[in-house]
Structures are given as structure tokens and as C-alpha cells.
Amino acid sequence: MALYSIFFLFVLLTVLPHPSQSITANQSQFFVLMKASLSGDALSGWDIDGRKPYCNFSGISCNNQGYVDKIDISRWSLSGQFPSGVCSYMPQLRILRLDHNHLYGNFFDSFVNCSFLEELKMSFVYLKGTLPDFSPLKSLRILDLSYNLFTGDFPISVTNLSNLEVLNFNENPGFNSWQLPENISRLTKLRSMILATCVLHGRIPPSIGNMTSLTDLELSGNFLTSQIPPEIGLLKNLQQLELYYNQHLSGTIPEELGNLTELTDLDMSVNRLTGKIPESICRLPKLRVLQLYNNSLTGEIPSAIENSTTLTILSLYDNFLTGEVPQNLGRFSSMVVLDVSENKAIRSTSN
Numbered sequence: 001m002a003l004y005s006i007f008f009l010f011v012l013l014t015v016l017p018h019p020s021q022s023i024t025a026n027q028s029q030f031f032v033l034m035k036a037s038l039s040g041d042a043l044s045g046w047d048i049d050g051r052k053p054y055c056n057f058s059g060i061s062c063n064n065q066g067y068v069d070k071i072d073i074s075r076w077s078l079s080g081q082f083p084s085g086v087c088s089y090m091p092q093l094r095i096l097r098l099d100h101n102h103l104y105g106n107f108f109d110s111f112v113n114c115s116f117l118e119e120l121k122m123s124f125v126y127l128k129g130t131l132p133d134f135s136p137l138k139s140l141r142i143l144d145l146s147y148n149l150f151t152g153d154f155p156i157s158v159t160n161l162s163n164l165e166v167l168n169f170n171e172n173p174g175f176n177s178w179q180l181p182e183n184i185s186r187l188t189k190l191r192s193m194i195l196a197t198c199v200l201h202g203r204i205p206p207s208i209g210n211m212t213s214l215t216d217l218e219l220s221g222n223f224l225t226s227q228i229p230p231e232i233g234l235l236k237n238l239q240q241l242e243l244y245y246n247q248h249l250s251g252t253i254p255e256e257l258g259n260l261t262e263l264t265d266l267d268m269s270v271n272r273l274t275g276k277i278p279e280s281i282c283r284l285p286k287l288r289v290l291q292l293y294n295n296s297l298t299g300e301i302p303s304a305i306e307n308s309t310t311l312t313i314l315s316l317y318d319n320f321l322t323g324e325v326p327q328n329l330g331r332f333s334s335m336v337v338l339d340v341s342e343n344k345a346i347r348s349t350s351n
């Protein structure tokens with residue numbers, strides 16, 4: 001009987017929905033470390049000494065087993081060194097939002113332990129240094145490291161993260177020159193790929209056409225060359241396509257872009273695109289912004305554009321377009337900006 005009770009107690013303790021003492025001690029230790037190394041008013045509410053339960057701190061949440069699963073200090077204007085090893089203290093951390101703070105430290109070291117992490121947001125943290133192998137972060141869905149000052153190689157290991165939905169490295173101008181590998185198309189769950197001003201060279205791989213979950217593709221401000229692959233026309237959910245200011249994208253604008261019926265914003269300005277503006281893109285039912293300025297486009301502006309009910313910005317200046325601006329442009333839509341100046345022989349019929 002006594003043996004039974006002991007066994008029962010053992011089972012009870014094993015399945016009890018609370019983390020062990022050492023986990024609790026580790027978790028609370030990390031808050032002590034954070035408070036000691038970061039300065040900013042926002043942390044004053046974290047009552048470390050009063051032994052208030054940290055699961056109740058602002059910006060913190062725990063799962064129902066008592067493990068910290070979220071740290072959100074986004075826009076808290078904190079500064080200082082973020083303690084390293086976050087996931088060895090908080091082994092079930094799922095969400096880490098540190099964006100818009102002035103942090104430094106070696107916290108990437110601890111990522112080997114972050115196998116539960118689904119969301120990592122560190123934009124506008126002004127971080128320097130090189131990035132590690134991201135492969136161990138197998139659960140990652142959202143990776144936003146935009147607006148930092150990283151150097152070294154772009155972490156191509158992100159191609160291992162098959163659950164990734166958002167990949168944002170916008171404005172990290174310190175990377176070594178790199179190219180988009182063919183295997184980027186393994187990331188078939190990716191909705192948003194934002195790699196503008198990331199020192200990206202070379203061509204856009206045609207395999208990109210397999211990334212059919214994409215709604216937002218932004219590759220502006222890089223050094224991309226060659227033609228725009230017609231396979232982009234397979235991205236049937238795409239709403240925003242930004243390829244401006246690569247200066248060296250050449251060839252014609254693929255007619256296949258006219259298949260992107262969800263597209264609202266298309267900007268391929270400041271490149272070396274030649275040939276005509278495809279009529280197919282002028283018929284896109286949701287297009288609001290069409291910017292193709294500073295290219296070498298020829299021919300006339302397709303009159304199909306007159307029928308758009310959605311277009312508000314049309315910017316085609318600095319090309320070699322000929323003919324007239326379609327007479328009834330903006331007939332059905334409320335045009336805000338129309339700039340077709342600096343073309344070869346265009347005769348404007350509106351202002």
C-alpha cells in the first residue's frame with residue numbers, strides 16, 4: 001500500500017503542470033540579469049525583489065506549464081547589453097520581440113537552444129557583427145532582423161527553416177556580396193520576403209516561381225542583374241513586387257506579370273529595362289501603383305490603362321516612350337500622381 005502511495009506521488013510529481021524548481025530559478029534569474037544590464041523606465045514595473053510572479057510582468061507571458069513563452073519589449077526604448085543565453089534560461093521561449101531598442105551583446109550565442117522559438121523580431125536594434133547558423137531554430141516562422149548593421153556573410157542557413165513565413169533583412173547594407181540561391185524556393189510557406197538593400201548580387205533565380213505563398217516580394221536597392229524571370233508570373237498571391245533601384249536589371253518586362261491578379265503595387269524603376277510596357281500589366285484589376293521611371297522603355301503607353309478603376313500612381317518619367325498619354329487616363333480611378341515627363345517624344349494631353 002505504502003509502495004503504491006509513493007509510486008502515485010512519484011507519478012503526480014512527474015506530470016504536475018509546473019516547471020521544476022531549477023527552471024523557475026533559471027527563469028527568474030534571467031529577469032534579474034535583464035534588469036541589471038538594461039536601463040530604461042519601462043522595466044521599473046518588473047518587481048524582481050518583491051518576488052512577484054514574473055509570468056505577470058508586462059511584456060511577459062507563460063504557457064500553462066509555467067514556462068516563459070513570450071518576451072516582448074518591443075519599443076520600450078531600453079539600452080544596454082542583452083544577457084546571453086536566453087533560451088538556456090527559458091527553454092520553451094516561443095516569441096522574442098526586442099525591436100526598437102538600443103541593445104548590444106552576444107545573444108546569438110544562445111540560439112542553439114532556441115528550438116521552440118517561432119518569432120524573432122530585432123529590427124532597429126542597431127546590432128553589429130556577424131550572424132550565426134540559423135538551422136537549429138527549426139520552429140522559426142517569423143525572422144525580422146531589418147534595419148541593423150550586420151556584417152559578414154548573409155545567413156544562407158535560413159534556407160533550412162522550412163516553416164518560415166516572414167523573412168525580413170531589409171536595410172542591412174554591411175553584408176558581404178551574396179546571391180539568392182536556387183534553393184530559396186524550398187521556403188514554400190514564405191509570405192513575405194523582404195531583402196531590400198542587403199547587398200544582393202546576381203540574378204533572380206527562376207525557382208522563385210515555386211514560392212507561391214508569397215504576397216510581398218521586395219528586392220529593391222540591390223545589385224541584381226539579368227532579366228526578370230517570367231516565373232514571377234506564377235506567384236499568384238503576390239500583392240507587392242518591388243525591384244526598383246537595382247540599376248542593372250535588363251531585358252523586357254515579362255508579359256507573365258499580367259497573371260498576378262492580386263498585385264496592387266509594382267515598382268521596377270531605376271533599372272535598364274527595355275521594350276514596351278506590356279498591356280497585360282495595365283489590365284491588372286487591383287493595381288494601384290505602377291512605377292517604371294528611369295528605364296529605357298520604348299513604345300506607347302498601352303491605352304488599356306485608361307480603364308483601370310484602381311490606379312492612383314503612375315510614374316513613367318525618364319524613359320523613351322513615344323505617342324500620347326492616353327486621353328481618358330484616370331477616368332475611373334482617382335489618380336493622385338501622374339508623371340510621364342522626360343520621355344523622348346511623348347505629348348502630354350493632361351497636366
Ligand SMILES: *[C@@H]1O[C@H](CO)[C@@H](O)[C@H](O)[C@H]1NC(C)=O
Pocket residue numbers: 022023026085088089
Ligand atoms: C539552468 O541554467 C544553467 C545555466 O544556464 C544550466 O546549466 C542549467 O542546465 C539550467 N537548468 C535547467 C533545469 O534548465
Ligand SMILES: *[C@@H]1O[C@H](CO)[C@@H](O)[C@H](O)[C@H]1NC(C)=O
Pocket residue numbers: 052053056
Ligand atoms: C497580475 O496582474 C494583474 C493586473 O496587472 C493583477 O490584477 C493580478 O492580481 C496579478 N496577479 C498576480 C498573481 O500577481
Ligand SMILES: *[C@@H]1O[C@H](CO)[C@@H](O)[C@H](O)[C@H]1NC(C)=O
Pocket residue numbers: 087088089091112113
Ligand atoms: C544549450 O545548447 C548547448 C549546445 O548545444 C548545450 O550544451 C546546452 O546543454 C544547452 N542548454 C540547455 C539548457 O538546453
Ligand SMILES: *[C@@H]1O[C@H](CO)[C@@H](O)[C@H](O)[C@H]1NC(C)=O
Pocket residue numbers: 135136160
Ligand atoms: C541545413 O541544411 C544543410 C544542407 O542541406 C544540411 O547539411 C544541414 O545539416 C542542415 N542543418 C540542420 C541543422 O538541419
Ligand SMILES: *[C@@H]1O[C@H](CO)[C@@H](O)[C@H](O)[C@H]1NC(C)=O
Pocket residue numbers: 156157159160181182183184
Ligand atoms: C542552399 O544553397 C546554398 C548555396 O548553394 C547552400 O549554401 C545552402 O546550404 C543550401 N541550403 C540547403 C538547405 O540546402
Ligand SMILES: *[C@@H]1O[C@H](CO)[C@@H](O)[C@H](O)[C@H]1NC(C)=O
Pocket residue numbers: 185206207208209210231
Ligand atoms: C519547382 O518545384 C518542382 C518540384 O517541387 C521542381 O520540379 C521544379 O523544378 C521547381 N521549379 C523551379 C523553377 O525550380
Ligand SMILES: *[C@@H]1O[C@H](CO)[C@@H](O)[C@H](O)[C@H]1NC(C)=O
Pocket residue numbers: 233255256257258259280
Ligand atoms: C501567364 O501569362 C502568359 C502571357 O501573358 C500566358 O501565356 C500564360 O498562359 C499565363 N499563365 C497562366 C498560368 O495563367
Ligand SMILES: *[C@@H]1O[C@H](CO)[C@@H](O)[C@H](O)[C@H]1NC(C)=O
Pocket residue numbers: 247270271294318
Ligand atoms: C537615372 O538613373 C541613372 C543611373 O542609373 C542616373 O544617372 C540618372 O541621373 C537617373 N535619372 C533620374 C532622372 O533619376
Ligand SMILES: *[C@@H]1O[C@H](CO)[C@@H](O)[C@H](O)[C@H]1NC(C)=O
Pocket residue numbers: 303304305306307
Ligand atoms: C475599356 O473598356 C471598354 C468597356 O469595357 C472597352 O470597350 C474598351 O475596349 C476598353 N479599352 C481598352 C483600351 O482596353
